[in-house]
Amino acid sequence: MQAAQIVSPNQMRIIAIPDPQPKPDEVIIEVKASGICGTDIHIYRGEYLGPYPVIPGHEFAGVVTSVGTQVTRFAVGDRVAVEPNIPCDNCVNCLNNRQNFCLNWQAVGVTRPGGMAQFVAAPEKAVFAIGELTFEAAAFMEPLSCVLHGLERLQAEMACSAAILGAGPIGILLLQSLRLQGAAQVTVVDKNAARAAFASQRGADKTLTSLDDLPQDAFDVVIDATGVLPVLRRALDFARPGGKVLWFGVPPSGQMTDIEPFKVFRKGLTVLSSFTSVRNSYQALDLLQSGRITLQGLVSHRLPLEGFEHGIHILENGLEGVRKVQVLPSP
């Protein structure tokens, strides 16, 4: 099969390797749609976790092509998506329902070969049936799971006012999910005017293209969906006294920024983060199947496997009206 491999930071190539064979507890999936995530950019740039070389891709869906001897829930031909985080279920964190902090954490597309390949192996426990969802839609199971986990952490109140910083795919999923939770007013900021306009199509009450225009001390909740350090820092300014700030976007590892702790103290802020998800995959699939989350227009680019690097390039530079880029390894 063919796969896109990140050999080392900033080094990518297409490789031909033998098709994966299932271990007893594994399912082999032919990948039909595989989203490029901001995390993949961090992996490509050497700013995340895990070893090199790696086949990235942790947001994907496809068709089961073979199953291991112990697999009971799936058969060849099933349409599925994968929860990439694989907990051991036997460490102190797993046994405390903190599987995202598993001490033996493995993740498809981070620590083991991912979905930027024609075929991928995943343990049965990480595989979910997607029903009638398109592969394109089902590849959003993972990012939506992370969004739902973030909102579980945030516990926004009914009728809250919210500011979302960043109108990429995650910002758009946050916007729609917050709406479902009963947010009364959602303002979305993105310096890219086309992205901001897309957010208003998806239900934002107000969109802005500059943080300078966002009122200070004004919002019950402020969510960063950029991971950009100066934006993370400024997120604290926009929360009202007693408000909450969720740093959701993935910042680059190893980089510092300065904040004013007195501001956090004086405003009595709750500052939260959110790492991956905890058992949110069924929730995400149910929401996608309900039609309450609209993905229409969210995928802007569909590229072949060889297009992975180009996809990174247009995402990093905000080119060509980019929103979500999906790779179709086995169209």
Ligand SMILES: [Zn+2]
């Ligand atoms: Zn992701």
Ligand SMILES: [Zn+2]
């Ligand atoms: Zn564990």
